[in-house]
Structures are given as structure tokens and as C-alpha cells.
Amino acid sequence: MINLTLNKKVIIFGFIFTFFSSFGQSFFLGLFNAPIRNELGITHGQFGSIYASATIFSSLLLIWVGKKIDDFRILYYSLFVVILLSASSLFFSFIDSIYFLAIAIFFMRFSGQGLMSHTSTTTISRFFERSRGKALSTIWFGLSTAEFILPVLITYFFLIYSWRTVWQGIAILVILFLPFVILNTIKSIQLDSREIDTNPKNKFQIKSWKRRDVLKDYRFYIVSLNMLAMPWIATGVFVYQSFISESKMWAIYTIPKAFMVYSITSIATLFVSGFLVDKFTGRKLIMYMNIPLLFAMITLFYFNHEIFAYIFLGLIGVSNGLANILGSSTWAEIYGVKYIGSIKALTTAFMVFSTAFGTAVFGLLIDKGFTIENIAFVGGAYVVISLALLILIRKTVVPVKLSN
Numbered sequence: 001m002i003n004l005t006l007n008k009k010v011i012i013f014g015f016i017f018t019f020f021s022s023f024g025q026s027f028f029l030g031l032f033n034a035p036i037r038n039e040l041g042i043t044h045g046q047f048g049s050i051y052a053s054a055t056i057f058s059s060l061l062l063i064w065v066g067k068k069i070d071d072f073r074i075l076y077y078s079l080f081v082v083i084l085l086s087a088s089s090l091f092f093s094f095i096d097s098i099y100f101l102a103i104a105i106f107f108m109r110f111s112g113q114g115l116m117s118h119t120s121t122t123t124i125s126r127f128f129e130r131s132r133g134k135a136l137s138t139i140w141f142g143l144s145t146a147e148f149i150l151p152v153l154i155t156y157f158f159l160i161y162s163w164r165t166v167w168q169g170i171a172i173l174v175i176l177f178l179p180f181v182i183l184n185t186i187k188s189i190q191l192d193s194r195e196i197d198t199n200p201k202n203k204f205q206i207k208s209w210k211r212r213d214v215l216k217d218y219r220f221y222i223v224s225l226n227m228l229a230m231p232w233i234a235t236g237v238f239v240y241q242s243f244i245s246e247s248k249m250w251a252i253y254t255i256p257k258a259f260m261v262y263s264i265t266s267i268a269t270l271f272v273s274g275f276l277v278d279k280f281t282g283r284k285l286i287m288y289m290n291i292p293l294l295f296a297m298i299t300l301f302y303f304n305h306e307i308f309a310y311i312f313l314g315l316i317g318v319s320n321g322l323a324n325i326l327g328s329s330t331w332a333e334i335y336g337v338k339y340i341g342s343i344k345a346l347t348t349a350f351m352v353f354s355t356a357f358g359t360a361v362f363g364l365l366i367d368k369g370f371t372i373e374n375i376a377f378v379g380g381a382y383v384v385i386s387l388a389l390l391i392l393i394r395k396t397v398v399p400v401k402l403s404n
Helices: 006-024 026-040 044-070 074-092 098-127 132-139 141-157 163-183 218-227 229-239 241-248 254-280 291-302 307-335 340-367 372-396
Strands: none
Touching (some): 006 026, 006 098, 006 141, 026 098, 026 141, 026 163, 026 241, 098 307, 098 340, 132 141, 141 254, 218 229, 218 307, 218 340, 218 372, 229 241, 229 291, 229 372, 241 254, 241 372, 254 307, 291 307, 307 340, 340 372
16 A cells, blocks of 8 residues: 555545444344344344344444544544454354343444444545545445445355354454554544645635534434435345345345345446536435435335345445435535534434334334335335425525635
8 A cells, every 4th residue: 555645545444444334234234133033032023123222322322432533533543443343243243142132233333334434434524525426435335345245255154154153253354454454544644634636626615514503404304314214224124134035935045146236236326426426516416315215115015026126126226325425425515524523423323323213113013014015115105205305495405605
């Protein structure tokens, strides 16, 4: 990494951190749903309730810990996150009761999905200005790469190793590899470090909002409703993929293989959306973000053939690609970057909370006898309502410019 520019080093850091956030993501933890439930003797609904409760508590803690990224150099903050992720992964391998399960999920959601993704996206959103969209799209390739590789890889590992051994291997990999990455990429980054922009154009200063001011802004809540559609619906799909397969009578490997299509469409959308954000801005694109997700719910509602598993997850992948970019760029565009860490801590906490909501809702509805078609209708209705509210306020979603 010696000959790379600082811009490229920061992107490499973001890419790798985003990849490793996958160990706390629902698509990954969902792979361990069946073996853990079988070993502990719990139902879908019980697992979902534990998962949701642990996720809610992790989101609450994230609001405070995530804010600290505005106070410390990213070098020290990211090393703390790496140590926590490694320790959490090791702890996960010792689950032997529902109490240990709750604690383990709490730490994995907090350190993995929460802090790892928060650290990478906040660093990119703050450091990059002119090319923020392309930078964000590049780092989110990390998660898409993980979503492409890990489901099949972990399924294969289950044939050779126990699920506990897999987690112990993850803990070792994290603590050995990630500190090396940090020291060779963002060691020199300060809180006021910004990308090298050799061709600035149409630059102007915008107001940087503090988190307490953001919480008083009604636009924040309507935009958030749209931002949160993808996390809660996709989490429900990922965690209860075995229920979907059983309901649709799909083969056991259908959804793991369909994740490859999900990953491909996510990557393709990431590539395109980065350029679109830099050209049109994220705040103008958010109205289109959940339309593919709506069509995914329609597909799940109407069709049963295995081929539609690939179409269904492919459509979710498109919305996922858009959401990953727009979920970071839009907040920086509207509210500035000076306090973006504390704002992103809040929005990331909301996102994590929404995944808990999705897990709980799916689990409760399944235990109440709802079919997957009924659940798809609920998800589609949420998308339609949140989008309608956003359309009503679309002209107000603009930054406050400061006079020169």
C-alpha cells in the first residue's frame, strides 16, 4: 500500500471494514439459525424475539458509542472496534443457553453490523466530498462481496467443521488481519482530513447540523422511514430464509445460491448509483430507492416457482445497492459533515433497531400462522406508505447554504 494515494488507502480501509461487518449482519447470522435452534431447542419465534431484543439493546448503545467517532482519531477508534469484533466472535462460539445466545447476538450486532459499518461509512462520508458517491459505492462492494461468497462458503464449512469452530476461526482472522489494514491505510487520518480535490467546482458551504437540531427536523423522520424499509424487510427475509424455502417448497440450497444473484445486482447497482449520486445528489434519488423492493414483495406474494427466488433476491439486491449509498450520502448532503459521526450513529442505530423490528415482526407473524404471502403484503404496504410521505415533502429535502 506504500505507493497508493491517501484517497485510495481510505477507500481500501472502508472496503475491508465493510466486508468484515458481514459477521454481524443478518444474512450471515441467519446461516446459524437452524443449528443454534436445534441445539438449544427453541422455535422460530423464540429465536426471533431473542435476536430482536439483543439488536434493540445494541442499537441503543450504538447511539452513544457511535458518537465518539467525532472525538477520537479514526486510528484509535477503529482499533477499538476490531478488538471488540474479535472478542464478540470468540464469545459467539461458546453459546450454550438462551442467555448466552442473547449476549452473543448483542455483541455481534453491536460490533459487526453496528460499529464496523458505522466506522467505514462515517470515515468515507467525512473524508470525501466531491466524489463521495463513488467512494461509498466502492466500499459497499465489500459487503456485496461478502454476501456473494460467505453463504455458500459457510454452508460448505458446515460439512467439515462445527459452527463453533467457524466462529473461532473468524475471531482469529479479525484480530490478526484488521490491525495490519488499519496501520497501512488510515494511520495518518485526522478529524479534519479531506480528499485531495484537484478540480473543485460549484463548491459552497452548507450548514452543519448538530444531532439535537436534526431530531427537531420533520424531514429527518420521513426520509428515515424510507431508509429503514430495506433493513427491516431484508433482515426478516435473511433470518427466516429457511421458513421461506419451506413455505415455497424450494430446495435447501435455493436461497443460498440465489444470494449470488442478490450480490451481483447489489454490486451492479452500487457501481451505477455512485456515479448517479455524484451527478444528481442522493437526496434526489431516494424516491426511487425502494421501488425494486416493492416489486420483490409483489414477486414473493404471487409466485412460487424456484426461479422466482432468484428474481426476488435480485430485486432486493437492487434496492440494497441504492440504500447503501443513499443511506450515507443523503445525510451528509442535507446536514453537513462536521457532526456526521453523531448523526450517522443515530441513523445507524435506527437501522439496527429496524432489523430487530423486522426479525420480531417476521417471527411473531410466523408463529401466529401468517403465510409468507401475508408477510410480503405487509412489507409492500410499508414501502408504499413511506414513499407516499416522501413524495409529499420531496421539494423540501435540500441543504441549508451558508452565505460566503
